Amino acid sequence: MKSIDNLPKKMKALVFVEKGKIEIVEKDLPKVGPNDALIKVTTTTICGTDIHIWKGEYPVVKGLTLGHEAIGTLAAYGDEVKGYELNERVLAGAITPSGHSAACQGGQSSQDGDSEKYGYKLTAGWKFGNIADGCQAEYILVKDAMYNLAKVPSSLTDEQVLMCPDIMSTGFSGAENARIKIGDFVGVIAQGPIGLCATNGARLLGASKIIAIDGNDSRLEMAKKMGATHTINFTKEDVLKRVSEITDGRMLDSAIECLGKQATFNQAVNLIRPGGTVSSLGVYSEDISIPIKAIGAGLNDGVIAFSLCPGGKERMRRLMEIIETNRVDLTKLVTHTMPFDKIVEAYDLFANQRDGVLKVALKF
Amino acid sequence: MKSIDNLPKKMKALVFVEKGKIEIVEKDLPKVGPNDALIKVTTTTICGTDIHIWKGEYPVVKGLTLGHEAIGTLAAYGDEVKGYELNERVLAGAITPSGHSAACQGGQSSQDGDSEKYGYKLTAGWKFGNIADGCQAEYILVKDAMYNLAKVPSSLTDEQVLMCPDIMSTGFSGAENARIKIGDFVGVIAQGPIGLCATNGARLLGASKIIAIDGNDSRLEMAKKMGATHTINFTKEDVLKRVSEITDGRMLDSAIECLGKQATFNQAVNLIRPGGTVSSLGVYSEDISIPIKAIGAGLNDGVIAFSLCPGGKERMRRLMEIIETNRVDLTKLVTHTMPFDKIVEAYDLFANQRDGVLKVALKF
Amino acid sequence: MKSIDNLPKKMKALVFVEKGKIEIVEKDLPKVGPNDALIKVTTTTICGTDIHIWKGEYPVVKGLTLGHEAIGTLAAYGDEVKGYELNERVLAGAITPSGHSAACQGGQSSQDGDSEKYGYKLTAGWKFGNIADGCQAEYILVKDAMYNLAKVPSSLTDEQVLMCPDIMSTGFSGAENARIKIGDFVGVIAQGPIGLCATNGARLLGASKIIAIDGNDSRLEMAKKMGATHTINFTKEDVLKRVSEITDGRMLDSAIECLGKQATFNQAVNLIRPGGTVSSLGVYSEDISIPIKAIGAGLNDGVIAFSLCPGGKERMRRLMEIIETNRVDLTKLVTHTMPFDKIVEAYDLFANQRDGVLKVALKF
Amino acid sequence: MKSIDNLPKKMKALVFVEKGKIEIVEKDLPKVGPNDALIKVTTTTICGTDIHIWKGEYPVVKGLTLGHEAIGTLAAYGDEVKGYELNERVLAGAITPSGHSAACQGGQSSQDGDSEKYGYKLTAGWKFGNIADGCQAEYILVKDAMYNLAKVPSSLTDEQVLMCPDIMSTGFSGAENARIKIGDFVGVIAQGPIGLCATNGARLLGASKIIAIDGNDSRLEMAKKMGATHTINFTKEDVLKRVSEITDGRMLDSAIECLGKQATFNQAVNLIRPGGTVSSLGVYSEDISIPIKAIGAGLNDGVIAFSLCPGGKERMRRLMEIIETNRVDLTKLVTHTMPFDKIVEAYDLFANQRDGVLKVALKF
DSSP states (O other), rough: EEEEEOOSSSSEEEEEEETEEEEEEEEOOOOOOTOEEEEEEEEEEEHHHHHHTTTTOOOOTOOBBBBOOOEEEEEOTTTTTSSTTTTTTEEESOOOOOOOOHHHHTTOOOGBOOOOSBBBBBTTTTTTTTOOSSSSSOOOOOOOHHHOOEOOOOTSSSHTTTTOOOOOOHHHHHHHHTOOOOTOOOEEOSHHHHHHHHEEEEEEETOOEEEEEEEEEHHHHHHHHHTTEEETTTSSHHHHHHHHHHTTTEEEEEEESOOOOOHHHHHHHHHEEEEEEEEEOOSSSSSSEOGGGGGGGGGSOOOOEEEEOSHEEEEEHHHHHHHTTTTTGGGGGGEEEEEEHHHHHHHHHHHHTTOSEEEEEEEO | EOOOOOOEEEEEEEEETTEEEEEEEEEEOOOOOOTTTEEEEEEEEOHHHHHHHHTTOOOOTTTOOOOEEEEEEEEEEEOOOOOOOOEEEEESSSOOSOOOOHHHTTOGGGGGSSSSTTBBBBTBBBBTTTTBBOBBBSEEESSHHHOEEEEETTTTTTTHTTTIIIIHHHHHHHTTTTTTOOTTEEEEEEEEEHHHHHHHHHHHTTOOSSEEEEEEEEOOOOOOOTTHHHHHHTTOOOOOHHHHHHHOOEEEEEEESOOOOOOHHHHHHHEEEEEEEEEEOOOSOOOEEEEEEGGGGGGSEEEEEOOOOOOOOHHHHHHHHHHHSSSSOGGGGGEEEEEGGGHHHHHHHTTTTTTGGGGEEEEE | EEEEETOSSSEEEEEEEEEEEEEEEEEEOOOOOOOEEEEEEEOOOOHHHHHHHHSSSSSTTTTTTTOOOOOEEEEEEEETOOSOOTTTTEEOOOOOOOSSSSHEEEOOOBOOOTHHHHHHHHTTBBOOOOTTTOOSSEEEEEHHHHOEEEOOOSSSSHHHHHTTIIIHHHHHHHTTTTTTTTTOOEEEOOSSSHHHHHHHHHHHOOOOSEEEEEEEEHHHHHHHHHHEEEEEEEEOHHHHHHHHTTTTOOOEEEEEOOOOOHHHHHHHHHHEEEEEEEOOOOOOSOOEEOOOOOGGGTTTOOOEOOOOOOHHHHHHHHHHOOOOOOOOOGGGEEEEEEEEHHHHHHHHHTTTGGGGOOOEEEEO | EEEEETTEEEEEEEEEEETTTTEEEOOOOOOOEOOOEEEEEEEEOOOHHHHHHHSSSSSTTTTOOOOOOEEEEEEEEEEEEOSOOOOOOEEOOOOOOOOOHHHHHOOOGGGGOSSSSTTTTTTTTTTTTTOOOOBBEEEEEEHHHHHOEOOOOOSSSSHHHHHIIIIIIIHHHHHTTTTTTTOEEEEEEEOOHHHHHHHHHHHTTTTTTTTEEEOOOHHHHHHHHHOOEEEETTTTHHHHHHHHHHHOOOOEEEEEEOOOOOOHHHHHHHEEEEEEEEEEEEEEEEEEOOOGGGGGGGOOEEEEEEEOOOSHHHHHHHHHHHHHHTTTOOOEEEEEEEEEGHHHHHHHHHHHTGGOEEEEEEEO
């Protein structure tokens, strides 16, 4: 194991205490195994999922460090980790696959499982702040570092790449799984940070008309900056009617659902043309109903695709290349910057969507 | 227009009279336009959809000729139809796309639409016995003949190719849209004629373990003949538990739903591994609910694909090649043969699944 | 058949006389069949292929009307053509597939064949100015109009859509067949009109670094306007070395060849990473040699894809949507405008690449 | 590290001495690192590539242990290797990717590279008997064991799975990359062990007519057993003419080249229809020329795909599932069995294709 000098024994970390309660505690620094890397965090952030955990809507063990998005410098790494140098700037995806499970070898690494018996395990590529200590801490341990540790180009600031681990990778996967072809009409339902990235992803993949749908005009304004050609405020307009007008009755080749509610899922299914695609990024808390008429009793040749954020160093590298070549600027989603010590306050701000918040950068 | 000699003015046809009532009537022979072909039917058959129409569960106009599967000889064709000869043996798919709509040009010809304004129309490639006179008649008119008229090799009997227009094309599409890769574990839920063809399609596409599920042992026996490596009678065994045992806990790479009920759809979703595919062939009469836990709250990287039978002469040719090279023998699905005049009786037999019926060949 | 009033009996057309000789002659107006449409041309243009024909390097019959790109208004159409109105603005792709051949039904309509016996015929979707009278004429006949006749939105000028029939469709297909994924490094070799569109297509499909390669600085300047992030003038720099530097040694995920010479093909193969794609748009006049070392003795998991321009009204509609949503402006490729009567002069200008010519609009 | 008792210090291994000379020597047992596994070999075999190395046609370092195919029992494994037990039967693919390189994460693990700087390295997933000690030895070291170590079901003999590491995986990849659809016409050129597996793969993926081509009648007989529907002995018949007859002039949807010569590559390109695929498995020793006329001057919409054997435990598991479900029996390719001590003799037999040899099982 190689490590920087002066590695402390203890570190600060935000942990889940109980439903509705999170706090910064002091924890031991994690032990670094042969395939692990330790990142000294410079910037982290909060995701909607973290809020669900805080509110007790998604179960995690007590004392778990929260968060799954961080950028920092390499503080230590195991003997089997090659090609990196101490102190270089690095990040890891929110999803950190092992790289060797059946799911990984089959091209679906986010469903990576740790069970040899079963080979697969649902969403088990998501470890940080879910089934292992997360990223809202001074130091984070990256398992399977050769698969997951991505170098950050010196030309890019922490804020420029802060969306790579989750928001950008997730939003883009929504567009990728929408099977977009050149000239497609694409709708993106809900324009939170992930929806905004899905809008941008649709643009990046060659859609022509890109229709952003939300109930908040300032988010729709942001959607235009991210590449939407049309916007619909569903509180003011009939979405189905407007989409029909905009597309001259053709409706959408694909609809990307970014909220996770029955109403928005319904909308997605109703907006696609025969043979169209619904690409779902939402996290649903109840069974979803498919409106049968909209899919021609099951005969519409349509596809519904569900996606979890892709991880891995190669995905991260590609996303950073997109940023470095100025194909998208996501710093505009970083509406607030606060010191890490104020993270509990930041959770409250973010959860209540006060002050036009989209994403908060938390700095050490 | 070219036609055989002695073309009659009138013909027999089975029509929908009202809910629960069908009868053979005499109709005028259809007029043959420049792009049309007229087939003199030698063999036709009855599909589950016809039963739905008979029972009034699927709406068609009164007086419509029913049926969408037929084989016969070429009796007449329009001036724009080239490359065919009178009296040669031909068939057309159950789905007869125009070949020129946006849906056709986009590779989804079953969703072919007749509206220039909208470009697409849900399931509008299905014309026979749905929105145009069908195949349970002495003569049938094939529109867009250059796209739809397929030649039947002289080496094949009517019975050998009777499944091509619908059952085989549909069942195989269920397997094709299941995204099967070499070595996959595939489950096929319900082993009626379409399910049996889906079972065969899974085998044809390289699956290893192919698990046929049904409540009827004789259909499960037939499933083995069609390529199933394992069978489960759901009335006797716990399907989830058995699939887990058979697959050593890995569960299915894909599940093909062939019935169209909530219970079987649920089963399909529950049986797939993370990242697996549900390929749905069922015709549903009510909204379908997706069990959210089985798809990891929407994060399972899974796909649900809905399919309508592919048509067109090239699809038909390929299916007939499969039969001609002895890759499958579907004559075993033709359990009964009756004269066309007894078609009302045949509907009753088929609807009530009496006498181990799978498919009935009706002959002129 | 419906037609505008005052349809003349004769029209002007540029024809191939003999090797090195073309001239404007007077021809009879073509006869309009049930599935045909007649376009009164407002704007046409000249393609590199036309120059090859002029020079006798590509064989056509004497007296054939040249050209395969035109925009105009609908002057007449047959009884089987529905959904159009006389005088509306229309265009057809350079490639006009029948819509019903095996190739069309298999999703490769540019290889459409007219032979029932063989089903397929090499590049037989290309009819205009090749095996049927072409587009450099006052009127042009579009066969299979329901498949090929695309409406031009009133918001778009002839100059805006002049690249749709061939240049844009071809260039984009080069990018489409390069299997580009988000973040890819793509090289485009040769920046004539098609190469410039391929550069733009790579941008439209989510590439990050897009490297345009040519020997002409003004074309490389234009490439930057079309979306290139880097340019290499091969007369001044070592292309392999520069690509290695730009990509930090990773080389290209795909290289699009747009010239049709052994040297550029070699370059494409040498520039891709293991497992990369060569997408070839060039028209080669001699056998091409694949440098075996660059493909690891045949074990590089690479792909070489050859493309012919896609046609059909749906392709045309999608390209026009891309233009209408301001995703690309191709009017900058129209460097010259001349009256149709000066077309022989225009051939000379274009063939000799004088005066910075990229494309010439010829107007009636 | 865990290991079986009585692990020896030394082992027998067949090494490359110099051009034309190989011999069994005694070597130290390899050291087992944290991510490694050590297999005690029970059966190994010889591949055509080994012959090339022996003859000095493919360069390796002197003293390298040859071979890349072996089955055995787990003799030792490192601390980071989980889910395995000592003495269980295991095998590894001929290609042993790291699982974490950019190539692996991009789904092309056979092109796995060991260079962090370059990310990719041509065919670098092939390590055994190429850039690391190989499988013709008493013990073999499997790096990245969590990615590469596949369990062999107790129901299968060594002989049944002997083709999995290379021959079957390679042959099947030739069929997979041929983009076969249900009903396709597929030709397989050369019927050595890999060609025979490609023939079988074509059958497994839904081809209808499968045409095996070779100059050796006994190999063509074997091809029929592997699924060929037609055979052509090129020494007795005109291949192009026969394929045209068999396919009624349509020619092949795809041709799989399994030899690696200009003549067979030419044949593959000439046999495909417009838009068809050439899937190449051959290892070429010289630049390959593409016959330009056969690809319509570059406009045939065709694809040429080059493949290297896929590895990894999941691939191996899938291949073994295919064998276990009786979809193919490859023991018929094992024509000879000899003790390991006679391996030099076996090389000679195999290299000279004496005695109808296809594959030789070498046993400890």
